[in-house]
Amino acid sequence: MYTNQQRQLVVRRAMAAVRARLNGHRKLTVGGQSFVLDETGYCNRFIRQCFETALGLSPFSWRFGAARACETLDKLEPYRVPLKSRRPGDILGFAGDPGHICLYLGREFDAAKELVAENTSSGKRGYPQAAGTKVTSYSTLRARVTGCYRLFAAAGEK
Numbered sequence: 001m002y003t004n005q006q007r008q009l010v011v012r013r014a015m016a017a018v019r020a021r022l023n024g025h026r027k028l029t030v031g032g033q034s035f036v037l038d039e040t041g042y043c044n045r046f047i048r049q050c051f052e053t054a055l056g057l058s059p060f061s062w063r064f065g066a067a068r069a070c071e072t073l074d075k076l077e078p079y080r081v082p083l084k085s086r087r088p089g090d091i092l093g094f095a096g097d098p099g100h101i102c103l104y105l106g107r108e109f110d111a112a113k114e115l116v117a118e119n120t121s122s123g124k125r126g127y128p129q130a131a132g133t134k135v136t137s138y139s140t141l142r143a144r145v146t147g148c149y150r151l152f153a154a155a156g157e158k
Contacts, residue, residue: 001079006055007089007152013054014103014117017046021133033059039119040131043101044069046119047091050103064151070099076149083148092116095146104148105135114138 002010013030020028021037028035031053035046048065051057066072073093081090088108094100102118109115115135123129126136 001151002055002153004153009054010050011088011103011105011108014046014050014105015109017050017133018109018117018135022128031056035133037133038130041121042119044072044098046117046133047072047101047103050117068098069093069101070095070097072101073099073147073149076147076151079149079151081148081150083145086148087150089150089152091149091151092141092145093147093149094141094144100144102136102141104138106138109135116141 016030017028017035017037020035026036026038028037033049033053035049044066048062051062052059064072064075066075076091076093086092086104088104088106090104092102092104100120102116105115105117107114109117114137116138117135118126119133120126121131123131125140126134128134
């Protein structure tokens with residue numbers, strides 16, 4: 001669906017949003033869209049905006065976008081890969097209604113930690129701890145992940 005170069009752009013966009021939050025910003029405006037970093041519970045919007053702004057897509061044009069995470073995960077189902085084969089840029093999903101969705105970063109953000117980028121209403125996990133856009137240790141979420149979805153070519157493929 002997308003190239004490895006596009007995967008890198010999406011991962012970098014997610015990391016830029018997290019870094020902006022860590023640097024005290026409440027908003028990051030790129031690609032004609034604003035990430036509201038301290039708003040909470042907008043996981044699906046965060047993922048949609050990462051893809052749209054990194055790939056130069058118009059707002060609300062990402063083909064997997066939907067009102068709720070569970071609807072996006074339904075659209076992503078044909079792209080499911082085994083969780084054990086996860087790699088940076090993959091989307092991780094959590095079943096339920098509305099569900100939860102985040103972007104797997106692996107060790108791209110911090111070489112010493114396996115992380116995901118997310119927007120969440122949880123103020124009990126991740127960094128910064130306050131709810132909103134953040135990085136969270138993959139190990140704290142692993143047991144709840146119900147799907148891993150890859151929209152990028154495998155390493156070495158175009």
